[in-house]
Amino acid sequence: GDSVTQMEGPVTLSEEAFLTINCTYTATGYPSLFWYVQYPGEGLQLLLKATKADDKGSNKGFEATYRKETTSFHLEKGSVQVSDSAVYFCALLNNAGNMLTFGGGTRLMVKP
């Protein structure tokens, strides 16, 4: 079945540092890929998405590129802020669009 693997946290960075959170997947066909962010005590918010190979999703300074050759969708941000502290989930939507598979989540802590 489909699966998503992302780096374990917590990731602790200083403000303005560069962020990378790795995400790799296994899936049949041509899934869509997403990054969601969860702030403490809240639900998930869609951060960005990519629906086909080589697409780059971007939002709020975050970027991720759909790499089919390496089955990856790594999340990056050039300069993190304290307000970026949250848990980030990489997710895969299957071809049929009826199953969303999540990675285990990566907690990011940004210190001033």
Added chain:
Amino acid sequence: GAVVSQHPSRVICKSGTSVKIECRSLDFQATTMFWYRQFPKQSLMLMATSNEGSKATYEQGVEKDKFLINHASLTLSTLTVTSAHPEDSSFYICSASRQGVGQPQHFGDGTRLSIL
């Protein structure tokens, strides 16, 4: 703005109580909604897929009689935790997506259920 509304956000009740959680899609019709459960510091676990006008599809290991799902309309799905016990305490999150290829699921803000 929020496209999926979930209510209530927090419930604290005694053991044996049944609790209903509502999930509404605010600006689109959702033939399918999803219910997840999240344990502390863990990822989301899909409990069931809620289909408008038909029975829900439950994931393996999820008790159908414990977690009743009703998808009454194209904008409303409810999850009822029947005769809740402390082990049912968790964070429950619903989601819905618009029709179309690659449409993301939009999540509600979750319901924190605490059974005393």
